[in-house]
Amino acid sequence: MIVVVLTIVNGLLAMSELAVVSARPARLRTMADHGNKGAAIAIRLAEDPGKFLSSVQIGITLVGILSGAFSGATLGLRLTGWLQSVGVANNVADVLGVGVVVVLITYTSLILGELVPKQIALRDAEGVAARVAPAMKLLASVGSPIVWLLDVSGKAVLALLGQSGESEETVTEEEVKTIIAEATTAGVIESDEHSMISGVMRLADRSARGLMTPRLDVELIDLSDDLDEIRKTIVTTHRSRLLVQDGDSDSIIGVVAITDLISVFANGQPLEIRKFVQPVPVVMDHADALDVVRAIRNSTVHMALVVDEYGHFEGIVTSGDILEVITGVFQEETGDDPALVRREDGSFLVAGWMPVDEFSDKLGIAIQRDAKFETVAGYVLSIINRLPAEGETFVHGDWKFEVVDLDGRRIDKVLMTRIE
Template sequence: MIVVVLTIVNGLLAMSELAVVSARPARLRNMADQGNTGAAVALRLAEDPGKFLSSVQIGITLVGILSGAFSGATLGLRLTEWLRELGVAGSVADVLGVGIVVVLITYISLILGELVPKQIALRDAESVASRVAPAMKLLAAIGSPIVWLLDVSGKFVLRLLGQSGETEEKVTEEEVKTIIAEATTAGVFESDEHSMISGVMRLADRSARGLMTPRLDVDVVDLSDDSSEIRKVILGTHRSRLLVQDGDSDSIIGVVAIKDIIGVFANGQPLDLRKFVQQVPVVMDHADALDVVRAIRNSTVHMALVVDEYGHFEGIVTSGDILEVITGVFQEETGDDPALVKREDGSYLVAGWMPVDEFSERLKLHIPKDAKFETVAGYVLSIINRLPAVGETFEHDGWKFEVVDLDGRRIDKVLMTKLA
């Protein structure tokens, strides 16, 4: 019975050690905020692992010594005497008596003292840690002199090994993505929720240039045009807002809402477009996405102009552009082409405007973090360093690329085939 009790005590210590070490601090902190005092104690133990581990190790070592003494001095000798009474030779009885006891005690210690307690700790580390933390704190207080000596000795040896620096807790983006993927597999998140969370993480990594609609795709009305041309542009657009320029394309003075001026046309009144122009915030093309979000949030037009360092107009970012990064691209017109299509032969037809971070995630391609491009078209141009011709092919990173369509000087469609 003493050996069984000591084995169970060893299991409780092993379970406590693994639970406190593997418990997630964020979850313990949340439990502590909800009034769980055990979780608060577990947090303090985890913040000073040297003393905590020393306390546990003292207990485990003492239990191991006592268990070995009892099993060898009592059970081994009794079994040996019993075997001799059965007629087993003395030398054989000595070996069998001690050997059988050692095997049985080792088996019980592995099951009750290690495997089962540690499995319990891993299944619900935070809950177990919050329950055992007060007892572990008491154990550390009782053995504090020995704990102090062991802690100092351990740090001294670490310093000799060049490990004197404190470890810095870091959670990488890849670890967060892995946790989200595991949560989706376990049913905690729906697949659409997983996609949107991934979109939020992509958004934080983008710049204004990676979010914007380029100037070639932006509808603009020019104040220098005559009234009939302005009327034609306004009635011909499917946008709810139009940028207004005064002369050249870099002289953007603001934006007009179609709903504000449609009544003027309906009443047959002359249009003074300048009266309806609203100011638009301006952001640099290399500005972080979160800075762009703040600029748009503080604006009544829900739009921002993107300019480069020379003041040239590059494009616009709208609240819809930001939402598309999170939820996916919205289809604006019938027949709009998707960003990426997998064909029957296994190849992929990719739009040149597809954001390169989504492209990398979908096809598992490595894109450098400091890349100077934002789209698949920019990725292709960075490889060949010139404007390709329609039908031109090249190979890169295990893929065969074929430029199948150009829109002027812009790469519109690329066909990608995985190389054998």
């Protein structure tokens, strides 16, 4: 009975050690905020792992010594005596008596003293840690002199091994993505929710240039055009707001709401666009996406003008552009081509405007985090370092690229085939 009790105590110590070490601090803090005193104690134990581990190791070592002493001095001798009484030779009885007891004690210790307790700790690390923390704190207080000696000795050995620095409790972006993927696989998070969470993380990594609609694709009103041309632009556009340009391509004076102009047409009033122009915030092309979001949120026009360091107009970012990063690209017109299409032969037809981070996620192609391009077209140009000809092919890594369509000097479509 003494050996069984010692084995169970060993199991409790092993379970406590693994639970406190593997418990996630964030969940323990949440439990502590809800009044769980054990969770608060577990946090303090985890913050000083040297003393905590020393306390547990003292207990495990003492239990092991006592268990070995009792099993050898009592069970082994009794079994040896019984074997001798039934006619087994003395030398054989000695070996069998000790050997059988050692095997049985080892088996029991592995099951009750290690494997089962640790499995329990792994299944609910935070709950177990909160329950055992008060007892572990008491154990550390009782053995504090020995714990102090062991802690100092352990730190001295670590210093000799060049490990004297504190461990960094950091969570990387890759770990967060892995946790989200595991939650999706387990059914905790829906696949659409997973896509949106990934989109939020992509948004934080982008710059204004990676969010913007480039200048060539921006519809605007040029005040230098004649009145009929301006009317035609206003009537045919499907945008709710248009930039207003005063002659020069970099002279953007603001933005105008189409609803304001339509009311002018309806009332038969003369068209004076300057009266309806509203100021638009300006951001640098290398500004962080979150800075762009702030600028748009503080503006009534729900867009921002993107300029480079020389003040040249580069494009615009709207609230819709930001939403598309999170939810995916919206279909604006019937027949709009998607960013990426998988064909029957296994190849991929990729739009040149597709953001390179989404491209990397979908095809598993590694892209440097400090890359100087934002789109698939920029990725292709960075590989060949020149403007390709239409129909030109090249091989990079595990993929064969073919530029199937150019729009002027812009790469419009790229066909990608994986090389077996």
